[in-house]
Amino acid sequence: MPFAVSDAVSRxxxxxxxxxxxxxxxIADNIANVDTPGFRATSVDFESSLRxxxxxxxxxxxxxxxxxxxxxxxxPVGLNGNNVDLRKESLAAIQSQFQYSLLTRAASDRLxxxxxxxxxx
Numbered sequence: 001m002p003f004a005v006s007d008a009v010s011r012x013x014x015x016x017x018x019x020x021x022x023x024x025x026x027i028a029d030n031i032a033n034v035d036t037p038g039f040r041a042t043s044v045d046f047e048s049s050l051r052x053x054x055x056x057x058x059x060x061x062x063x064x065x066x067x068x069x070x071x072x073x074x075x076p077v078g079l080n081g082n083n084v085d086l087r088k089e090s091l092a093a094i095q096s097q098f099q100y101s102l103l104t105r106a107a108s109d110r111l112x113x114x115x116x117x118x119x120x121x
Contacts, residue, residue, distance in 0.1 A: 011059045012050070018068070027093045028093075031089050041075060041089070043071050044069070049066045
């Protein structure tokens with residue numbers, strides 16, 4: 001029987017998963033455009049907004065607004081006007097995959113604790 005957990009910790013984990021998921025999509029877009037003339041790579045910042053929402057107690061109130069911002073990277077531009085650094089993007093992809101794995105594990109563990117508390121099993 002599925003059920004949703006909607007406490008502050010679960011909302012923080014959900015917001016972090018959304019941010020990392022967006023970051024993965026942006027990295028994939030950057031890599032896909034590695035040879036596109038004039039393409040400018042971007043990165044995603046959601047951690048600063050997430051930290052602010054946690055510090056202000058917004059998640060406890062249930063009205064946290066975490067925004068992810070696309071930020072142009074400062075990688076030097078090549079001759080074709082493209083600034084995608086494949087090594088940098090590959091490393092970012094690996095890092096974000098680890099972050100996503102840790103967050104999904106944390107969310108799963110959180111759900112298990114709540115399920116155990118609710119059912120006693």
